[in-house]
Amino acid sequence: MQLKLYNSLTGEKEIFKPILEGNVGMYVCGPTVYSNVHLGNVRTFLSFDFIYRTLMHLGYKVRYVRNITDAGHLTDDGNVDNDRFVKQTRLEKLEPMEIVQKYTVDFHKVLEMFNLLPPNIEPTATGHIVEQIELTQKLIERGFAYESNGSVYFDVLEYNKRGLNYGELSKRNIEELFANTRDLDGQGEKKNPQDFALWKKASPAHIMRWNSPWGEGFPGWHLECTAMSTKYLGEKFDIHGGGMDLKFPHHECEIAQGKACNDTAPVNYWMHANMLTMNSQRMSKSTGNYILPMQLVTGENDFFEKPFHPSIVRFCFLQAHYRSVLDISNDAMIASEKGFIRLMEALKALNSVTPDNEKQSEFNLQEWKNKCYDALNDDFNSPILIAHLFEAVKYIFALNDGKETISAEDLEDLKSTLHAFIFDVLGLQNIEENNNEKLDQTLKVLIELRNQARKSKNFDLSDQIRDKLLAEGIELKDGRDGTTYVLN
Ligand code: AMP
Numbered sequence: 001m002q003l004k005l006y007n008s009l010t011g012e013k014e015i016f017k018p019i020l021e022g023n024v025g026m027y028v029c030g031p032t033v034y035s036n037v038h039l040g041n042v043r044t045f046l047s048f049d050f051i052y053r054t055l056m057h058l059g060y061k062v063r064y065v066r067n068i069t070d071a072g073h074l075t076d077d078g079n080v081d082n083d084r085f086v087k088q089t090r091l092e093k094l095e096p097m098e099i100v101q102k103y104t105v106d107f108h109k110v111l112e113m114f115n116l117l118p119p120n121i122e123p124t125a126t127g128h129i130v131e132q133i134e135l136t137q138k139l140i141e142r143g144f145a146y147e148s149n150g151s152v153y154f155d156v157l158e159y160n161k162r163g164l165n166y167g168e169l170s171k172r173n174i175e176e177l178f179a180n181t182r183d184l185d186g187q188g189e190k191k192n193p194q195d196f197a198l199w200k201k202a203s204p205a206h207i208m209r210w211n212s213p214w215g216e217g218f219p220g221w222h223l224e225c226t227a228m229s230t231k232y233l234g235e236k237f238d239i240h241g242g243g244m245d246l247k248f249p250h251h252e253c254e255i256a257q258g259k260a261c262n263d264t265a266p267v268n269y270w271m272h273a274n275m276l277t278m279n280s281q282r283m284s285k286s287t288g289n290y291i292l293p294m295q296l297v298t299g300e301n302d303f304f305e306k307p308f309h310p311s312i313v314r315f316c317f318l319q320a321h322y323r324s325v326l327d328i329s330n331d332a333m334i335a336s337e338k339g340f341i342r343l344m345e346a347l348k349a350l351n352s353v354t355p356d357n358e359k360q361s362e363f364n365l366q367e368w369k370n371k372c373y374d375a376l377n378d379d380f381n382s383p384i385l386i387a388h389l390f391e392a393v394k395y396i397f398a399l400n401d402g403k404e405t406i407s408a409e410d411l412e413d414l415k416s417t418l419h420a421f422i423f424d425v426l427g428l429q430n431i432e433e434n435n436n437e438k439l440d441q442t443l444k445v446l447i448e449l450r451n452q453a454r455k456s457k458n459f460d461l462s463d464q465i466r467d468k469l470l471a472e473g474i475e476l477k478d479g480r481d482g483t484t485y486v487l488n
């Protein structure tokens with residue numbers, strides 16, 4: 001079985017051939033840490049977490065790099081004074097690096113809640129200013145960039161004159177781009193409106209600033225990803241990912257910077273995850289059409305009728321393919337919750353199945369496994385994988401009802417395969433097991449408190465703890481090795 005993935009650059013599903021056999025270098029654009037991540041952001045990072053997990057499960061050794069954008073960069077409207085970091089520092093009356101720290105911590109907490117694995121390297125833009133200055137110098141030396149009034153711009157026209165093709169990823173025609181660009185930022189500084197900033201001169205209001213050969217300023221956003229991806233993965237690496245909305249201009253500019261610096265396209269496979277929508281509109285902070293992950297998990301929102309466990313949110317996201325738009329709704333979450341519970345019940349039921357080596361089963365385990373792997377190898381098709389998991393669920397319940405049979409060997413195989421798909425690849429967590437663990441820890445704390453009460457001869461309190469637990473169906477038993485509990 002060969003892994004195929006959809007390459008946004010060619011618009012085709014291609015057989016994946018890593019540069020170094022058995023190894024994958026993957027870079028994913030990380031968050032801009034000036035505010036809390038919303039659920040839409042989480043979907044993109046979760047899509048790549050699933051891709052990362054799948055690659056590892058398929059046997060690849062992956063170096064996964066995901067950056068943190070913590071240096072101020074231009075806004076969508078191109079106006080330097082609208083820099084998101086600068087605005088937020090004013091709003092919250094905090095130092096820029098306090099903003100960065102606050103929202104980086106929040107980002108990590110949120111991703112951990114949804115059971116995302118950390119990347120192997122998580123570099124920050126502010127930690128790579130030197131590299132970005134060096135790249136800018138190289139681009140000037142090679143004639144692809146020019147200085148203007150303390151800022152440095154990439155010369156898109158020059159790039160195209162040399163037979164390179166600006167617009168190849170977003171399939172935009174350069175003439176069209178020149179005609180349609182508004183020149184809000186750097187008015188009069190650029191040779192052409194389409195030129196993009198590699199380095200920006202800092203205005204007096206701009207507090208995040210560094211020294212450079214062109215005076216005090218800060219790096220352009222596109223440059224940080226080129227600097228960090230090539231530093232840790234090489235001038236050419238396997239996979240570059242991000243949300244669909246980053247294709248243009250961000251990723252287009254990364255390709256141009258990479259080619260202009262190193263005479264080679266920086267990335268073999270470009271992968272783009274599709275958007276999360278709510279009320280059929282893209283989730284976004286700027287339009288107000290968003291929900292924070294914590295609001296969904298605690299139930300503190302007006303959109304969903306109840307709270308949902310992070311694992312159910314994760315399951316819901318993975319029921320859509322990463323390249324499809326997913327519209328989040330109360331009904332979709334309720335349906336996912338039902339499916340998730342059934343999947344977990346099947347896993348539990350599997351533990352009480354008795355194997356039978358005599359009878360033949362209708363269910364062909366090997367064929368089923370092949371179908372699951374086909375789904376994974378077919379551009380990471382999580383919804384098809386999940387559909388196959390439910391075929392196994394049906395089989396397990398038939399086994400439980402004595403309507404089907406399984407050999408001892410197949411039973412072990414089915415158990416370990418299901419565990420691998422559900423927990424390692426899909427990254428789901430067994431809520432019930434988690435809850436049991438929590439209950440166990442809580443009861444141990446109560447037993448300890450009761451022991452302390454008894455030691456200090458506060459028998460009133462120790463009896464109260466015992467009696468109240470008993471009323472809840474939890475019986476404490478004092479033995480020679482200490483106190484244990486029984487759930488009645
Ligand atoms: P940002 O912090 O704005 O750079 O966004 C972080 C990541 O979230 C980027 O890869 C975006 O493409 C992605 N993203 C933003 N909005 C959405 C959305 N509604 N659905 C899915 N991904 C999104």
Ligand code: ZN
Nearest residue numbers: 029030225250
């Ligand atoms: Zn990036």
